[in-house]
Amino acid sequence: MADKPTELxxxxxxxxxxxxxxxxxxxxxxxxxxxxxxxxxxxxxLATFDRRWVFLAMAIAIVVPFFAPLNLPVKASPxxxxxxxxxxSLHEGDVVFLSMDFDPASTPELAPFxxxxxxxxKRKGVKMVLASTWYAAPPLVERYIRxxxxxxxxxxxxxxxxxxxxxxYKQNVDYVWxxxxxxxxxxIAAMGNDLRATFDHRAADxxxxxxxxxxxxxxxxxxxxxIITISAGFPGTKEYVQQVQSRYDLPIVAACTxxxxxxxxxxxxxxxxxxxxxGMGAVAEYxxxxxxxxxxxxxxxxxxxxxxxxxxxxxxxxxxxxAGRRQRRKRGQ
Amino acid sequence: xxxxxxDLFGHWVGxxxxxxxxxxxxxxxxFYKLAEHLFIGVSVGYIVTQQYYNVLEPKVVQAIASADxxxxxxxxxxxxxxxxxxxxxxxxxxxxxxRYPLAFVVALYAGIQINAVAQADLGQxxxxxxxxxxxxxxxxxxxxxxxxQNMPGMSPDVAQKIVAHRDQxxxxxxxxxAGLDTLTADQRATLDEGRGHVTxxxxxxxxxxxxxxxxxTLSRIFMVLGLIASLVYFYFSIAxxxxxxxxxxxGVWVLMIGFGASFGFTVQGRIALAIGRSMxxxxxxxxxxxxxxxxxxxxxxxxxxIIVFGLAVWELRSRRAR
Numbered sequence: 001m002a003d004k005p006t007e008l009x010x011x012x013x014x015x016x017x018x019x020x021x022x023x024x025x026x027x028x029x030x031x032x033x034x035x036x037x038x039x040x041x042x043x044x045x046l047a048t049f050d051r052r053w054v055f056l057a058m059a060i061a062i063v064v065p066f067f068a069p070l071n072l073p074v075k076a077s078p079x080x081x082x083x084x085x086x087x088x089s090l091h092e093g094d095v096v097f098l099s100m101d102f103d104p105a106s107t108p109e110l111a112p113f114x115x116x117x118x119x120x121x122k123r124k125g126v127k128m129v130l131a132s133t134w135y136a137a138p139p140l141v142e143r144y145i146r147x148x149x150x151x152x153x154x155x156x157x158x159x160x161x162x163x164x165x166x167x168x169y170k171q172n173v174d175y176v177w178x179x180x181x182x183x184x185x186x187x188i189a190a191m192g193n194d195l196r197a198t199f200d201h202r203a204a205d206x207x208x209x210x211x212x213x214x215x216x217x218x219x220x221x222x223x224x225x226x227i228i229t230i231s232a233g234f235p236g237t238k239e240y241v242q243q244v245q246s247r248y249d250l251p252i253v254a255a256c257t258x259x260x261x262x263x264x265x266x267x268x269x270x271x272x273x274x275x276x277x278x279g280m281g282a283v284a285e286y287x288x289x290x291x292x293x294x295x296x297x298x299x300x301x302x303x304x305x306x307x308x309x310x311x312x313x314x315x316x317x318x319x320x321x322x323a324g325r326r327q328r329r330k331r332g333q
Numbered sequence: 334x335x336x337x338x339x340d341l342f343g344h345w346v347g348x349x350x351x352x353x354x355x356x357x358x359x360x361x362x363x364f365y366k367l368a369e370h371l372f373i374g375v376s377v378g379y380i381v382t383q384q385y386y387n388v389l390e391p392k393v394v395q396a397i398a399s400a401d402x403x404x405x406x407x408x409x410x411x412x413x414x415x416x417x418x419x420x421x422x423x424x425x426x427x428x429x430x431x432r433y434p435l436a437f438v439v440a441l442y443a444g445i446q447i448n449a450v451a452q453a454d455l456g457q458x459x460x461x462x463x464x465x466x467x468x469x470x471x472x473x474x475x476x477x478x479x480x481x482q483n484m485p486g487m488s489p490d491v492a493q494k495i496v497a498h499r500d501q502x503x504x505x506x507x508x509x510x511a512g513l514d515t516l517t518a519d520q521r522a523t524l525d526e527g528r529g530h531v532t533x534x535x536x537x538x539x540x541x542x543x544x545x546x547x548x549x550t551l552s553r554i555f556m557v558l559g560l561i562a563s564l565v566y567f568y569f570s571i572a573x574x575x576x577x578x579x580x581x582x583x584g585v586w587v588l589m590i591g592f593g594a595s596f597g598f599t600v601q602g603r604i605a606l607a608i609g610r611s612m613x614x615x616x617x618x619x620x621x622x623x624x625x626x627x628x629x630x631x632x633x634x635x636x637x638x639i640i641v642f643g644l645a646v647w648e649l650r651s652r653r654a655r
Contacts, residue, residue, distance in 0.1 A: 013488040023501040032459060034516075036520050055358055056547075057608065059607075062604070062607050062608055063611055063615075065616060066612075066617060078350065078483070078485065081488075082483060085482060085488055085489050087572050088488075088489065089489050105606065107609060108605045108608055108609020108610075108612070109602065109605045109609075111618075135379075135380060135383045135384070135387070136379070138383075180383070180387060181387070182384065182388050185442075185445055185446070185449070186441070186442070186445055189445055189449070189635070195395065200391065220538075228339070240448075240449055240489055242449040242452070242454065243449045243453075245453065246449070246452040246453040246456070246457060247449075247452065257600035257602050258598040258599070258605065259595075259598055259599050259602040261596045261598045262591070262594050264600055266458060266461075267453075268462070269461065270457050270458055270461040271461075272453065272457055278598070279598060279601050279602060280601065280605040281528050281601065281603065295617075295618055298612070298617065299605060299608045299609075299612070302604075302608050302611075303604055303605065303608065306600075306604035306608070307600070307601070307604070310604075311598050316459075319548050327432070
C-alpha cells in the first residue's frame with residue numbers, strides 16, 4: 001500500500017489550511033538510510049477515522065427504536081416518586097404555581113413533563129397559575145395551554161389509561177397565565193414578596209387579577225399550595241431555591257433538563273426541593289407513576305439505544321488509545 | 334382537526350431547517366449558512382420585540398406618557414442609565430461615564446445574590462454536610478408519617494396506614510408491614526419492590542432505635558473524605574508528594590466521578606434533543622390527525638433530495654470557479 005500522508009482536518013469553510021506543512025513533514029523519507037516505515041499503525045488509522053460514522057450510528061440508534069421499540073420496564077426513582085407524591089397530596093381546589101422557564105431547545109425534555117404534570121393536576125381538580133422568566137417561553141407556553149390545558153388530555157382513544165379522567169380547563173377560572181417578566185432572579189425575588197405587583201396586577205390577557213376568583217387570597221408565592229418549576233437553566237429552579245425557598249420555606253418541586261440534574265440534586269438531598277425530575281428518563285418514570293405512558297416513555301426507550309452507542313464509542317476510543325499507547329512505547333516514542 | 338396553512342408551512346420549514354443544519358456534517362455550505370443566519374436574525378428580532386413590549390413600552394414609554402410631569406418621573410432613571418451606556422460611542426474623553434450604569438447593574442445583582450446564595454447554598458448545604466456521619470435507621474414505631482413516606486416503596490397513603498396501625502400495636506418486625514390488611518395489592522407490591530438490605534427498606538427502616546444504616550453511613554464517610562481530598566487537590570501551597578500526593582490523587586478520582594456523572598447527564602440531554610427533532614419530523618409527538626396532514630417523513634425525503642441536489646450544484650459551480 002502506498003504511503004499516504006495523514007490528512008489535515010478541513011476548516012469550517014471547507015478549505016484545507018494552506019500555510020501549514022504536511023503532517024509528516026518532520027519525519028524522515030522512507031528511501032533515506034535509517035528511515036522508519038511511514039505506514040501508519042492500525043491504531044493510528046482508527047484514531048483518525050471519520051467521526052461522522054459516529055453521527056450515522058447515533059442517527060440509526062435513534063430512528064430504529066421508534067419502529068421497533070424495546071419497551072424496557074421503567075422503575076421510578078425516589079426523587080421522582082417524591083415529586084409524584086407532592087402533587088398527589090394536593091386536593092381539589094388547591095392552587096399551584098408553575099414556573100415555565102424554558103426555550104425551544106429544551107422542549108424534548110420538558111414538554112413531556114408538562115403534559116404529564118398537567119394531566120396529574122387536572123385529574124385532581126387542582127388550579128394552576130403559570131408564569132415565566134424566560135423571554136423565549138411565552139409562545140411555547142401559550143401553545144401548550146391551548147393543547148394540554150384548554151382541552152382534555154385523555155380522549156376516548158386512550159383505552160390503555162386506567163386513571164381518573166381530566167377535563168378542559170377554563171382560562172381565569174381554573175388557570176391563570178400571567179405571562180413573562182424580564183428581570184431574571186430579581187423577578188423571582190419580587191414574586192416572593194408581591195406576585196401581583198410583579199405582574200402589574202393583571203393576567204397576560206389583561207384581566208385584572210382582583211377580578212379572578214381563583215386568585216383570591218393569593219398575593220405572594222407562599223400563598224400557593226405547591227410550586228412546580230419546569231426549568232432549563234438560568235434563571236430557574238436554582239434561583240427559586242436561592243431567592244424564595246430558603247427565605248419563605250416554600251414547598252418546591254422541580255423538573256429540569258438532564259444537564260442541570262447534577263446541579264440540583266444537592267438541593268433535593270438537603271430537602272430544599274421536595275422532588276426532582278431530571279431529563280427524559282425521569283419523565284418516563286413520572287409517566288409510569290401517573291399511568292399514562294407518553295413522549296417521555298417513548299423517548300426513554302430510544303435514549304437507551306443512544307446511550308449504548310455512546311458507551312460503545314467510549315469503549316472503542318479507549319481501546320484504540322491504550323492499544324496505540326502500547327504500540328508507541330514499543331517503538332520507543 | 335384541520336391544521337392552519339401557516340402551521341403546516343411552519344412544520345415544513347422546521348423540517349427543512351433541521352436538515353440544513355445537519356448538512357454541516359458534509360461541510361460548511363450555503364444551506365447551513367441560510368439556517369444559521371435565519372436563526373440569528375429571527376432570535377434578535379424576537380428578543381428586541383419582547384423587550385420592547387415587556388420592558389420599554391410599559392415601564393418607560395407608558396410610565397412617562399401617563400405622568401402629569403414627564404420630567405419628574407422615576408421611569409427616567411433607567412432611561413438615563415441606558416443613555417449613559419452610549420456615551421462611549423460619542424466621546425472617548427467621557428467614556429468613563431458608561432461605567433456608572435454597569436456599576437449600578439453589578440451592585441444590584443450582587444445585592445440580590447449574596448444574601449440568597451449565603452442562605453440557600455452555604456447555610457443549608459453546610460447544615461446537611463455537617464450532619465452526623467453515623468446515620469441511624471428510621472424507627473417505624475416512632476417516626477412521623479412524613480418521614481416514613483420518603484422511604485423506598487412507601488407512599489403518603491401507606492405511611493398513614495402504618496402510623497394508624499402502629500398507634501394500636503407497634504411493629505415487631507419489618508415483615509409485618511407487608512402483612513397490613515389495610516394495604517391494597519398495588520401498595521403491597523410497591524412495598525415489596527422497596528425491600529432491600531443495601532439501599533432498600535430493610536437498610537433504612539427499623540422497629541427499634543439505635544440501628545445503623547450502614548450504606549448511608551458509608552456514603553457520608555465517602556462524601557466527607559471526598560470533599561477533603563478534592564479540596565487538597567486544589568491546595569497548591571504544599572507539594573503534592575507522599576501522603577498529600579495520595580490524598581490529592583484520591584481527590585482527582587472523586588472529581589472525575591463527579592464530572593463523569595455530569596457528562597453522562599449531558600450526553601442524555603443531547604440525545605434527547607436529537608430524539609425530539611426525530612419525533613417532530615416523524616410526527617410521533619402529534620395527534621395522528623395532525624401528523625397525517627404534515628406528512629413529516631415524506632417532507633423529510635423531499636427536503637433531503639432538495640439539499641443533496643443543491644449541494645451537488647454548489648460543488649460543481651465551486652469547482653468551475655476554481
